[in-house]
Amino acid sequence: MHEMKWIPEDIETYLNVKEYVDTVVVPLYGISMDKEMKQSAEAAEFITLLTTRIERQFTGRLILFPPFTYLKKDPIEKALADLFEWHNVLKADFKHIFYLTSDSDWRLKEDMLQGTLIWLPSIPLKSMNDSQKFELIDNQSQQLFSILTDKWIESE
Amino acid sequence: MGKNNVTRRQFLSYTLTGVGGFMAAGMLMPMLRFAVDPVLKADAGGEFIQTPKKASELTSEPTRVDFTYKQKDAWYESDVTSTAWIYKDDNGKIVALSPICKHLGCTVNWNTDKAHPNQFFCPCHFGRYEKNGKNIPGTPPPQPLDLYPVQVKNGYIYLGKAQPRTHV
Structure with missing residues (x-):
């Protein structure tokens, strides 16, 4: 077993080792059209690479959930209400819930979220070659790893 | 005629x-x-992949080496990056260990648990391994870390497919 993503094989593994998996990571993607469409796609790529990296590092203790998507044109309160619903479902199975996003709107609502919000400003990766991209994502993820392990140690 | x-x-x-x-x-x-x-x-399992690490750069301290290769997943081919912990043992032999924890597949790190220095440590369920990859009894992992076959060509380290071991 090397991964725990939202695909049938991994979910089967998850169900077998459920008692060891107490953490879930949910990417939050704001979707925009028109002028901000490109920016919204860049943010999604950045968060996807990061969450994939986190998932690979901590397979066995965490599962990567499908992204929570919402329309940027709607007020953030609407997305927040929907995310509460997700949270209520997730908290039954997971002790630690992490939300990862590069949408700064969530920072204003951080106090209202029950999980841990990790906000990172998106970095456009378009102009980089693969090894630069890899190094950047790797550096950023190393910092995220400690956020997760600290939470785990805290709860011991 | x-x-x-x-x-x-x-x-x-x-x-x-x-x-x-x-x-x-x-x-x-x-x-x-x-x-x-x-x-x-050619059998994919028998292929050796070049790493960016030179054999001359290795010490007795395990260092993290990342290497990339192409992997085919159904009709989709992608670059996959793998990691190895590589060091030279007391006899000067190159040892390359897989970082995948044998408990549930997390990634182990060298020397990150302050209470247990000079061991591989898995942050997920606190599994520990000795430097040679041997799982430490009383911690979750049931087996030693997998071992990569190693080749050195033109000074660079090449790794094969990591092999499971039952004992070290």
Whole structure:
């Protein structure tokens, strides 16, 4: 077993080792059209690479959930209400819930979220070659790893 | 006209057979190749992948080495990056360990648990391994860390497919 993503094989593994998996990571993607469409796609790529990296590092203790998507044109309160619903479902199975996003709107609502919000400003990766991209994502993820392990140690 | 001269008819018939045969071969060869293709393909498990690490740079302290290769997943080919912990043992032999924890597949790190220095440590369920990859009894992992076959070519380290071990 090397991964725990939202695909049938991994979910089967998850169900077998459920008692060891107490953490879930949910990417939050704001979707925009028109002028901000490109920016919204860049943010999604950045968060996807990061969450994939986190998932690979901590397979066995965490599962990567499908992204929570919402329309940027709607007020953030609407997305927040929907995310509460997700949270209520997730908290039954997971002790630690992490939300990862590069949408700064969530920072204003951080106090209202029950999980841990990790906000990172998106970095456009378009102009980089693969090894630069890899190094950047790797550096950023190393910092995220400690956020997760600290939470785990805290709860011991 | 001498006895050994080729007649016009013979010349044409030889040439046409030659050219025709060549054309037929041109069509048949790829078909034949497709048919036996799986036989010709090198076994992926036996392939050694180059890492960016030079053998001369290694010390007795395990260092993290990342290396990238292409992996085919259904119809989708992607770059996969793997990691190895590589060091030289007391006899100068190169040891390359897989970082995948044998408990549930987390990634282990070298020397990150302050309470247990000079061990591999898995942050997920606190599994620990000795430097040679041997799982420490009383921690979750049931087996030693997998071992990569190592080759050195032109000074660079090449790694094969990591192999499980039952004991160290």
